[in-house]
Amino acid sequence: MTPTYYLLLSALLFTIGAVGVLVRRNAIVVFMCVELMLNAVNLTLVTFARINGTLDGQIMAFFVMVVAAAEVVVGLAIIMSIFKTRRSASVDDANLLKY
Amino acid sequence: MNPAAELLVDDPIWLILIKVVVIFAIPIVITILMIWAERRIIGRMQQRPGPNRAGPFGILQSLADALKLAFKEDIRPSMADKWVYFLAPILAAIPALLAMAVIPLGGEVTIFGERTVLQVAEVPAGVLVVLACASIGVYGILLAGWSSGSPYPLLGALRSAAQVISYEIAMGLAIVSVVFYAGSLSTSQIVEAQMQQGWFALLLAPAFLIYLVSMIGETNRAPFDLPEAESELVGGFHTEYSSLKFAMFFLAEYVNMVTVSALATTMFLGGWAAPWPLSQIGDGVLNTGWWPLLWFALKLGACLFLFIWVRAALPRFRYDQFMHLGWKVLVPAALGFFVVVAVIRVLRESEGVSPTHIMIVLAVLLVIVVAISFLFPDRAAPQDEGPPVSGSGYPLPPLDLKVPDVPVRRSVSATSEQKPAGIAGGTRRGATRSVGKADDSASSAPASSPKEGGDGTV
Amino acid sequence: MLTSVSVLAQSESVESYSIDWWAISPLLVVFLAAFVSVLLEAFLPRSRRWAAQVGLSIGTLLIAAFAMILYINEDLRVGLGLSEEVPVDPAFADATHQVAPVTTFNGALAVDDPTLFLWGTLLALALPSFLMIADRSVEPGGAFVAQAALRPGSTQDRAQTTVPGMQTEVFPLALFALGGMMAFLASNDLLTMFVALEVLSLPLYLMCGLARRRRLISQEAAVKYFLLGAFASAFFLYGIALLYGFAGSVQLSAIAQATAGTDRSETLLFAGLGLLVVGLLFKASVGPFHSWTPDVYQGAPTPVTAFMAACTKVAAFGAILRVFSVAFEASSWEWEGVLWAVAIASMVIGAVLGLTQTDIKRMVAYSSVAHAGFLLVGAIALTDDGLAGTMFYLLAYGFTTVAVFGVITLVRDSDGEATHLSKWAGLAKRSPLVAAVFSFLLLALAGIPLTSGFMGKLAVFSAAVADGMAPLVVVALIASAVAAFFYVRVIVLMYFSEPAADGPTVSVPGAFTTAAITLGVVVTLLLGVLPTLALDWAGIGGFIS
Amino acid sequence: MSGPMVLLALLILPLVGALVVAFLRRNERTAKLTALAFSLVELVLAVLAWTAFDPSGPRLQLTSSVDWIPAFGVHFSLGVDGIALVMIALIAVLVPIVIGASWEDRLPEGRTAAGYFSLLLVMQSLMVGVFAATDVLLFYVFFEAVLVPMYFIIGRFGGPRRQYAAVKFFLYSLLGGLIMLASVIGVYVVSTEELGQGTFDWETLAATISDAPLSTQIWLFLGFFIAFAIKAPLVPLHTWLPDAGAEAPVGAGVLLVGVLDKIGTFGFLRYCLPLFPLASQELAPLILVLAVAGVLYGSLLAVGQSDMKRFVAYTSVAHFGFIALGIFAFSTQAQSGAVLYMVNHGISTGMLFLVVGMVIARGGSRLIQDYGGLAKLTPVLAGLFLVAGLSSLALPGTNSFVSEFLVLIGSFPREPVFTVLAAIGMILAALYVLWVYQRVMQGPLRGDALTGLAGGPGAAIDPNSESLLTKLKSKVPDLSAREIGVLAPLVVLIVVLGFYPAPVLEVITPSVEATMTEVGLSDPVTGAESTVGPATGGPEATGQEGD
């Protein structure tokens, strides 16, 4: 099982996440897609750490986890606050700001 | 790579399979015994016989209950989310059963001429595996409540999820100091460490106490069994479940008890090692061969007995008290204890080097901060200015419910009015819990569906 | 994991960390203050928080600046007996460097001349921004909501537009953001850069949602900013991962060496570089990655907008400069073309879409996109002049834009700021002074001589031309001519057209906002007439790798 | 007062004046008087500068320089050659006249004369700066900065369509300026490559850039040229001038047409030719085409105009054609003529503008057909109108004649075709000037403006009825003492320069010859003295002008 497969998998996950962000409309779902992207990156990092035989990748994965957690907290807070006011978390409903 | 792992890697596949099956069976058997034991013991504590019909001492009672449960009607409420509702019990059961795998039940033995250790899997991060399983179990609970499509389960699920994760923090922090002393995350290494340094239960007594409390909270057991708080939430997250689906949750709950007890044994009570005076006999002959299994079983039993004992002894907490305990007592205490341990330990290792004072200042600072936070009243800063903030905006059930004292003269009629509700509550408790929480009366009640619980009378 | 960490412990000589405390003292001061202000939030009664927080924030800026001066000026430090005499590194004994550039925290942070300059810029820009954030005179109780938890539109919410209190959490948030920015542009490896990026972003996300008026728009801005920002940082992160795979390390210098060598996979390099740059450009609100800018600028409370517009740009471009010139100089000829396109796109988008705006904050937002394009022109000229020019431009632009938003806070009508352009008609009649100040600032943005804007453009463009990017510069100049149109349009509105009957009132600013605007205007003028000082400082030295 | 100080004073004084006046907005009268006083002092200073200037001296005199932005080698350096000197003098002369002329302008409501005059003074200072700067970047700074006050003057004090005009003017000039900025930077970069250390100093650059390769020169040249061509409206970049000129208040209009546009032609002489000799020779034909086109097109449109202010604007488009022709014909006479033309055009067209303004002030309409037979009512005005008109059609004996003659004579040997074509412009000039005069001043009283004043409907009036005359005489007064006093100096100048241009020429010629040598061409006609005697300051000036 060569590490390349892990890279491919993570790339795939990342793409799925990215596409999800672009096509999904529910803020929470979009947000989860972002998290998916972050975790895909984690996979990449760890794989590269294995390939390069260094540990930085794994350490970085830790940091990414922290950051992801912090992002979850902030993001949920914001999304909840807007959800509270307008019963829907759909990005389309957030349309007060227009060009 | 520690010796246990070395021995384990060259296990032949048949041995692995045997071990797997055994380790799968053990918790289930223990569960069945545990239920019976629990009912008996509590019965005794409450001056009543407890189940004593089925088999000698009614030892087959819970087996019978289990069988009966299998033949109950399986209901999926119309508002439920089909697949999640179906998946939740599985999600709850699997991790529970998985966790035991990393617990070392004993030292090195020879099975059919194959040298190995009484442990299914030795992974570098064994402790984390247990914790991971515990947290994955939360998904089962949460999804069960959510998918039931009914308010009580949802609220119950939220509560139990909240409580599990809250106590997981404290538990994790308690474990950290153990890991700090053992210098390893592998369960067998921790046992080894205890054989050198002595039981961590004594060495790290505060951590042990914190662990015990959070262990009970983690498994939603009395006095922390708020999710199933009958009087408030009916059956909690599995209100809508019945039959084998319900059995899965039930099993998961008890297996979790077994697991956390086993973890407690492993991490604080010296694992499979013989207790102190015995360990000296014949320079540790009792730590070899199949003996350890016995010690392990004893210690495990002790932990499980604690569960029962506490349940019988203590009244249920109020939810806010419970959270208060978890977040404002256990977590800070565990954190502070870890800091103290760390500072002392490192100080001891690095013989009084220059930055010592830095660390002391640091620790002091931390302690001060924590202390300050204790000094201040636990209420939020008074909302003197600014408009009043309503709560979460969700109709929480009043937590400090005071039953209005009824006028003396019409008391009879009053009680008669209140009775149906009371009975409904009581028997419904029996209904879902007919597999035998405390009251025997309900054990005979048809435990099929919640709806029938109402008229399942004594 | 167990094995990994213990191996790490043995592999790296952990004990051999030596931290140059003086070098990072400004950073430490800011972060320390952030923590302290969190504690203030926790322990002070609501009534006393505002004063304490303001004092703390402003004081922090001053102390941090002083710490930096102490670091730069060793003699002073020794003179004050704060540190003993240290032998001057002969390599940097010459006058060109104020202090020897150092990397500390095991090479995680690089404190060199650009870092110092940009730190100074950040602190200087943070001062007016904080003053505006703290101001409670223009909007009674400050521009921030009293209880962010209240649901907009609810009775309590309507009640709270009048109550004096404000959500003082803004101050710790702002301090954290500032610290993140400082760390961001100083970070010498990509991991630190990423963490710093988040540290500066997350507080900003929250601050965007705290407006006292028009809370729906504000919250919406916060959500958009957050979602897009998280998206961008994910890209940034994936870029880091790929570069790590390419170079086997995230140290910028290591990446530079790797790019110099040819034996590695180009795909990883360019994929990684691309994703990384996307993340960076997003933060700098450049070109096609600007989509969040107008919404967020419009929705966020104006002081926060000022803070973002000025400081975030500084931080982002500081990082861009560092990454390009330290890590990817060797491969510059491969990506420069793309960045040309990006710069052009940015300038065109900013200038053209700016024409169509009817909301003044959106207009400024688009102008900031255009300016980001100009900055990028300087940034891709990987010469010392380019570096100096870009940094000077950042300084100049920052002060101007802060002052612009400061003026915007003043023009109000019954429901908060009157940001619609039509409301600004004939402002000169209502208050000639504000109109004059604002048109001066607009002219500065347009780059008319004798304003800092012109000097910035001159510095950047001359560097670009010297680096053989004449066509790009011509495009830039035409773009700025187009952009000038909408600045001029506002001036026309204010001066030449008759005021509307129900026009906005120009509220008299309190000391804070006045100070902020004055500072901005004075600096804009000063840098326009006597840019020498700043230019020389910016030109002292380059990055260390 | 030492030379450099004079220039600095010329630069600073109006600014101070502007500040003072701006603060005096409370009471109009003192404000106006202060403004006038300051402008007169400025005039005195200009005279001082003139006397301090030695025609036989080095090319740039009264120089002074301090470091401004060492990082870019920018100096705040001032200095004048003959051309710049006469332009500054022209400014100094015109501004007080303009102030006097707009003494009683009817400004749009809510605008104060104080604001107007202070802006005028600011503009004066900046224009002085433009001509006095010897550092390219400094020049550019003034060049751009002078837009701002003019923009505000047009936009705030102008006619009905002032917004449109102001924005158009601003954007045209700004675009040109930015293109020029590209070239300025380019020049800087080239100098960096040539000298190692970049500089903006004009003399150094003139020495450096002129040997740059042709292609480089052409690009840089175009940058400058476009900017200047917009300023000195060459067809087809002239379209902003009629609007701006028509909408601007009369006084500002005078400065706009009389001085501001000269910046363009001045730029040709000062920057395009010396810095990029090769390019300018290369592109000369093209420019000449534009110039001649300008002459004819301007004249024709002037003939067709119905709006008097636009009419004046178009005449100056034509005149600028002549100037450009003179400059790019590359002969000493032609260029001296061109420079002289710049001065004269400032004077005559300025006067024409003022007179037209006075007519409009009386009739309240800018349209030609609204007037007629005005001479009957206001003989003096009519007379002065005629003088101004004749001067601008270059009647022998008026100042313009000398310059136009010089231009044509000088450019004929090199560019016969263009010269002849341009000569047609002279005839057209006679046509449009006289025709307008005839329509407005001569003939029976008619035109809505007047009859409107008279109160009766236009057709029903008997042209020769004494009643109408008497009625109108009260309504349409002849020139007041102030107006005559304003116009008098201009008339004097027209006549004096018409017969005795020598003093100006002898200041101009050396610089022009220097320019020629920098371009590296010699006069086709040998001996500059063949036409104009006084122009023989030349050889030694050229001798000293070793570059």
Add this chain to the structure above:
Amino acid sequence: MLESYLPLVLLFALAALFALFSVTAAPYIGPRRYNRAKLDAYECGIEPSPQPVVGGGRVPVKFYLTGMLFILFDVEVVFLYPYAVAHEALGVFGLFAVGTFLIAVTIAFVYEWRLGGLDWD
């Protein structure tokens, strides 16, 4: 390294089979006498509340708050484990670093506490 996880995989398979079997089997071995009342959501006998809880159901903010707190502290713990394992190697510096980290977390915790984030009304 990875093969030491093999038993875990096997056990997982076993457990999954068991759970899956019993859950799927349940409907078939039990009786099936459904009626509307049974299939309703159980609310102590009263009519089920009209708005379906699944999906659009709103839950008290406190639970979100707890969830966020959990995430933060779990991450904290995650950082403590590696340190706990490797503290000998990391020595004083490690302690110092972890101390800084803990102080940061504690400050946040105190803030949360003081603002009543940990109170259940």
